[in-house]
């Protein structure tokens with residue numbers, strides 16, 4: 001691995017002429033930077049931008065964010081996925097107000113102590129808001145550095161993280177830490193892309209090891225593949241005149257604190273009859289059940305889980321016995337609740353109301 005002393009100059013020069021116009025690049029407000037960084041984790045820029053603007057409009061400061069209820073935050077976050085990000089942000093906003101008088105800590109270590117803020121985000125906020133010399137190493141940075149230097153250490157290992165972070169810190173221009181970090185990430189996001197990188201227009205194409213060795217496709221190296229869990233969700237939509245029922249997901253699982261229709265999780269795609277038998281908790285045996293509609297199975301792909309789901313519309317004669325977590329909801333109020341993607345899609349498909 002060689003250190004190219006002109007690396008940061010070339011990179012910053014490229015950035016000056018090629019950076020995209022993005023709203024969070026116009027601010028040094030740590031709150032706005034934090035918001036953009038958390039939203040953009042696992043989210044495409046075009047989708048994230050709409051949420052960023054929406055959140056800043058609704059909550060212009062960390063104090064406003066902290067004052068909101070968690071339900072309000074989750075509702076505004078709906079559709080972005082990875083809801084623990086929103087819950088952690090809410091927790092952190094409240095901590096900043098109660099422990100730091102509403103001001104973001106201005107050093108890397110204190111930022112790192114906040115919930116939901118890892119090394120990457122702490123470095124991004126410290127460098128962009130306070131110009132402190134900490135390299136922010138995200139997936140783009142791993143890719144660029146592994147290709148330019150031909151590094152084959154797997155990026156998903158402790159050793160890989162250490163090696164790439166040390167190299168990024170060595171290359172960082174301490175006078176322009178925020179710009180350097182943004183430039184390197186932008187370079188990876190728009191030029192040194194995972195597939196078909198723009199090597200012909202790259203300022204490093206005379207020294208890039210991966211280009212020379214024709215290994216751009218195989219770098220960066222990843223060691224382990226994520227194990228995927230497959231689950232089967234049967235949602236029961238109970239027609240009780242102008243009302244239906246929702247439950248809040250409270251356990252430490254996907255979509256925590258979002259609302260959903262009463263759920264029966266089965267071990268595979270069970271017959272409808274078997275599903276209803278397994279949902280005894282919800283439907284007493286003597287109830288008269290009319291099945292109004294049964295949707296086909298659909299699939300929601302999450303990073304570590306594949307969720308197969310369907311909706312069963314039921315009309316039930318007699319008193320309905322539901323788990324204590326269920327609440328009776330007026331159908332026209334249902335859009336006020338933060339719900340996971342499958343439920344949102346079903347409400348839109350079915351012209352709810």
Ligand code: SF4
Nearest residue numbers: 192197199202205208
């Ligand atoms: S030459 Fe190609 S692979 Fe190498 S850094 Fe430039 S864009 Fe990436």
